[in-house]
Amino acid sequence: MKTKPIIVTSILAAAIVFSIDMMIGNYQIAWRHAPYILIYSLSFSIGNMLYFSFIDKFLSWYKNPEKTLIISILGVIPLNALIYYSLNLFFQVIIYGQSLQAFNQHINLLDYTIVILFALLIDLFFIIRFSFKKIRETQLKSEQLKTQNERIKFESLKAQLDPHFLFNNLNVLTALISENPEKAEAFTLKLSDIYLYVLTQKNKNLVRLKDEINFAKNYLDLLKMRFEDSLNYSLPKPVNPKAMIPMLSLQILLENTIKHNKLSSEQPLNIIIKIKKGNIWVQNNRIPKETDNNSLKIGLQNLKERYKLLNSQIEIEQTKENFIVKLPIFK
Secondary structure, X not given: OOXXXXXXXXXXXXXXXXXXXXXXXXXXHHHHHHHHHHHHHHHHHHHHHHHHHHHOOOOOOOOOHHHHHHHHHHHHHHHHHHXXXXXXXXXXXXXXXXXXXXXXXXXXXXXXXXXXHHHHHHHHHHHHHHHHHHHHHHHHHXXXXXXXXXXXXXXXXXXXXXXXXXXXXXXXXXXXXXXXXXXXXXXXXXXXXXXXHHHHHOOOOEEEHXXXXXXXXXXXHHHHHHHHHHEEEEOOOOOOOOOEEEOOHHHHHHHHHHHHEOOOXXXXXXXXXXXXXXXXXXXXXXXXXOOOOOOOOXXXXXXXXXXXXXXXXXXXEEOOOEEEEEEEOEO
């Protein structure tokens, strides 16, 4: 809890009450009241600051300003009455020795009304301060998340569908043109579908899982033409048409799998994509490359950050035989 706004508010409120006391009373009495005025003002300020800090954990000035304002005002009225009663009890009963019965008999409701109304002026300061501060913080956070998300998307696309990907597939296409023209034509169509998908979906944070799986199939078909018997895969069907995941999530994992495993017809890489327990799993048998050296896996880290921005997280399981990544599905 920051002390500066409490001190400033307390001094300001005490100064106002002291000025009123000077105008309606005499000079000497006003100065005798000054320490009490400051204690009361400080108590109201601390109490209200703690109260607003508490409700700020459960309500939002940005999302529900009207509800937050109403609850704030309704809450501080009994709070300030309790603070005023407790202070009076402390000074009159504990300090000056008045009996509790006599103290309760001399409670003046008009005094409480005036004090509560004045305390509401103090609350107005906190309401304005908290509301503008929280709205500004939320807007700033939203802009930061938006900027970060755009950066991650750009880095992900750049890292995953870079010129090396195109270069490798053009080499395969060149070989197929002379060896198998029909296969070369199918290869070209799938390659164009991949880049068309990226171009049409690049501005979306979430895409349909069905579309992402179709994209993954085209991507895997290209890899299959390139690696032939060294690669096998299976895909789930059918898929909930309302299911969504971040764009290129599956491609990032597939690229990561190819990059970090050794492929051969004697020991093929088996990729299994399946839907289980509200997640989509991408699983492969581990055939680590000797030169892998546990590289940074930038694509996987980007994927973690993208899910973090969506208030979710991916799960990674690694055993001696298998590597599994579980991606939460959004609906």
